[in-house]
Each structure stands twice: as structure tokens, then as C-alpha cells.
Amino acid sequence: MSQISYEIRGPLLRLAKDLERAGETVIKLNIGDPAAFGIEAPEEVVEAARAAVTRSTAYSDAQGLWAAREAVVADYAAKGLHGLRADDVFLGNGVSELVSMALHALLDPGDEVLIPAPDYPLWTASTALAGGRPVHYLCDERADWLPDLSDLKAKITDRTRAIVVINPNNPTGAVWPREVLEQIATLAGDSGLVLMADEIYDEIRYDDVPCVPAASLAPDLVCLTFGGLSKRYLVPGFRCGWMAISGPRGAAADYAAALETLATMRLCPNVVAQHVVPVALRGRQATKALTAPGGRLHEQRERCWKLLTELPGVSCVKPQGAFYVFPRLDPRVHRITDDERFAYELLEREKVLVVQGTGLGWPRHDHFRMVTLPPVAEIEEAVGRLAQFLDRRLAPAH
Numbered sequence: 001m002s003q004i005s006y007e008i009r010g011p012l013l014r015l016a017k018d019l020e021r022a023g024e025t026v027i028k029l030n031i032g033d034p035a036a037f038g039i040e041a042p043e044e045v046v047e048a049a050r051a052a053v054t055r056s057t058a059y060s061d062a063q064g065l066w067a068a069r070e071a072v073v074a075d076y077a078a079k080g081l082h083g084l085r086a087d088d089v090f091l092g093n094g095v096s097e098l099v100s101m102a103l104h105a106l107l108d109p110g111d112e113v114l115i116p117a118p119d120y121p122l123w124t125a126s127t128a129l130a131g132g133r134p135v136h137y138l139c140d141e142r143a144d145w146l147p148d149l150s151d152l153k154a155k156i157t158d159r160t161r162a163i164v165v166i167n168p169n170n171p172t173g174a175v176w177p178r179e180v181l182e183q184i185a186t187l188a189g190d191s192g193l194v195l196m197a198d199e200i201y202d203e204i205r206y207d208d209v210p211c212v213p214a215a216s217l218a219p220d221l222v223c224l225t226f227g228g229l230s231k232r233y234l235v236p237g238f239r240c241g242w243m244a245i246s247g248p249r250g251a252a253a254d255y256a257a258a259l260e261t262l263a264t265m266r267l268c269p270n271v272v273a274q275h276v277v278p279v280a281l282r283g284r285q286a287t288k289a290l291t292a293p294g295g296r297l298h299e300q301r302e303r304c305w306k307l308l309t310e311l312p313g314v315s316c317v318k319p320q321g322a323f324y325v326f327p328r329l330d331p332r333v334h335r336i337t338d339d340e341r342f343a344y345e346l347l348e349r350e351k352v353l354v355v356q357g358t359g360l361g362w363p364r365h366d367h368f369r370m371v372t373l374p375p376v377a378e379i380e381e382a383v384g385r386l387a388q389f390l391d392r393r394l395a396p397a398h
């Protein structure tokens with residue numbers, strides 16, 4: 001466990017809770033939970049769960065309800081990922097559970113997994129927990145956070161088993177274009193690696209930026225594609241995700257069998273939430289209006305990004321997807337040597353909770369992540385407090 005951490009809900013959150021118990025109001029910008037900020041799920045999705053309760057008392061098939069898996073197959077076909085069958089789909093209690101299963105089924109002790117830096121720390125922690133070794137390939141802020149493919153290539157060794165892609169990306173908000181995904185698929189193919197694509201934010205995109213399922217570009221490669229209801233349908237509390245295995249069935253047979261064994265060991269995923277999947281996926285796209293100009297997620301992203309980039313010594317690549325910003329604090333201006341200390345002090349003094357960049361696998365102490373989920377007035381308040389905090393740090397000591 002000494003190698004495992006999950007800073008999004010780490011020691012800083014404990015301090016935030018202590019402050020709240022002491023009567024303080026903390027602006028918590030650490031977790032990507034739209035529901036916690038009053039962004040409501042579509043009524044038909046909530047109603048589907050309500051209606052499913054009495055039909056959900058028994059365990060389901062370990063891979064999930066047939067109708068839910070068929071709905072996932074149809075959804076991917078509509079997105080260009082063809083040829084899946086319901087048997088290729090595993091439902092789970094959120095992508096979180098499935099990531100862990102996917103890595104446990106794949107890795108022998110010491111096997112390496114290439115994970116983007118910065119990353120969503122679930123991937124790093126789950127790799128280590130499964131006995132593997134997370135190896136981070138760099139994304140380049142100067143290239144709008146696209147992956148540095150030469151770094152990725154240089155880090156492939158004879159112990160590498162998989163390349164992880166998080167697209168749209170958490171924490172950077174970058175949406176990786178088709179050509180980049182094709183090049184990653186080629187690198188994976190050349191070295192016989194599994195491609196794991198965490199596409200949980202695939203429908204949270206701004207400015208009509210396209211997003212293709214990586215597996216659709218790599219039909220000859222064993223790929224796992226991850227998605228779920230948490231972000232697309234704004235119900236993270238339902239704990240409902242899925243994973244689809246694609247590519248040459250012969251090569252993937254042992255792996256699929258191992259996944260099946262792990263799926264059966266936890267009997268089945270939450271059945272109420274599985275009943276929601278066909279209703280949600282065949283219904284309207286829940287986040288379309290929110291991410292279009294004038295929509296809440298769009299306007300909050302705009303305001304947050306603009307306010308941050310107006311602060312002295314702060315820069316930020318504008319996110320194209322998801323609901324985070326990952327700003328940079330210029331070390332020549334702000335002289336932060338310990339970003340966790342920085343986040344602690346921001347929380348203690350200004351009652352604003354963010355996640356330090358090193359908690360998201362970033363190798364330097366010059367970034368932090370915040371969610372763009374609160375209403376604009378709260379974003380303004382939070383960035384105002386950050387500005388005050390940075391100003392006071394810069395002011396010469398008396």
C-alpha cells in the first residue's frame with residue numbers, strides 16, 4: 001500500500017472535512033461529480049432506476065444483463081466501433097472497478113503499463129495494486145497536452161504489456177485527434193501491447209471537437225474500451241460502467257477468460273443501475289445542451305479558463321473536453337517547491353480545495369487541477385480567493 005495513493009480524496013480532503021466540522025464553508029473543487037454541483041440527471045434515467053428496483057433483487061449474469069450489453073454494443077457501433085458482440089462487453093460498478101479487473105487479469109508481477117502523465121490516478125494506483133509497474137509517458141503542455149510520442153516509444157520495454165489512453169483527458173481536458181491515436185495504436189501493435197482506452201468523457205466535449213474511439217482505429221489490436229453512465233448521464237452515484245474487448249478474438253481468448261473469472265468472483269454488478277443502461281443509451285444525449293455555447297458546462301469552462309489566465313504567472317491550456325482545468329503556476333513568479341504544501345495552504349487560508357499536480361502523476365510542482373462544475377458565481381469566488389492567496393504569497397514579507 002505504500003505505493004498506492006489517490007490524492008483526489010486524500011489527506012487534503014480530510015482537512016477540508018475538519019474545517020467543515022469546525023463550521024467553515026469550503027469550496028470543494030477536487031471531485032468530478034456533476035450531481036454534487038446540482039447538475040441534474042435526465043428524468044428518464046432516474047425514473048428507469050426507480051422502475052427497476054423491484055426487478056433487481058436477484059444477481060444478474062456476472063458480465064451484466066444482456067439488454068444492457070446489447071445497448072453498449074449498439075452505442076459503440078454508432079460511434080464507429082463495429083463488430084462487438086454482447087459477449088465482449090462487461091458491465092461493472094463504475095469504470096473504477098473494471099480498470100482494476102482489467103489490470104489484475106493482465107499483469108504478472110513487474111509487468112509495465114504505460115500511463116499518460118499527468119493522469120487520472122486510478123490507473124497508476126490500480127496498476128501498482130495489481131502488482132504491475134506504472135510507467136508514465138509525458139503529455140506536452142506546449143502541444144496542447146498531446147502525448148509526446150517519442151517519449152512513449154522510448155519507454156516501451158520487453159516488460160511493457162499495455163498502453164493506457166485517457167481521451168478526452170482528465171486532468172488536462174485535451175481531446176486527442178485521430179492521427180495521434182493511430183500512431184499510438186501502431187506503437188502498441190508493433191510491440192504486441194494491449195491498448196486500454198478510458199473514454200468515460202467521450203460525450204463531454206466543447207466547440208464540436210471530434211472524438212473517435214481508439215479501438216475503432218485498431219481492429220487488429222486487442223483493445224479494451226471503457227465508458228459509463230457517471231459523466232455522460234450525470235449519475236456517478238449509480239456506479240455503472242462498462243468495458244468492451246475488441247480485436248482478434250483468438251489472441252484475446254485467454255485474456256477474456258481471465259476477465260470472466262474475475263467478473264464471476266464478484267458475482268455481478270449492481271443490477272438496478274444495469275437496467276438504466278438501455279434506457280439511457282437509447283435516449284437523448286444528456287450532456288449535449290450543457291456543453292453547447294450557452295450551456296452550463298460550456299459557460300463555466302469559459303469563465304474559469306478566462307479568469308485563471310488573467311492572473312499573473314498563471315497559464316492554462318483551454319480544455320476541449322471533460323470538466324477540469326489544469327493550470328500552470330509559473331515557477332519564476334510563484335516559486336512553489338512543494339505543490340501539496342501549496343494546496344494545503346490554499347485550503348487552510350482561503351478554504352478552497354484543489355488537487356496538486358503531483359497527485360495526478362505530474363512530475364513537477366507547478367500545476368493543480370480544479371473542476372469547472374460549480375456555477376459561475378462560485379467559480380468567480382474560488383478564483384478570486386486563489387488570486388488573493390497568490391498575491392499574498394508574492395507580497396514582500398514585512
Ligand code: PLP
Pocket residue numbers: 032093094095096097120122166170198200227228229230236239240241
Ligand atoms: N476514468 C476517468 C478518466 C475518470 O475521470 C473517472 C472519474 O472521475 C473514472 C474513470 C471513474 O469513473 P466511474 O464513476 O465509472 O468509476
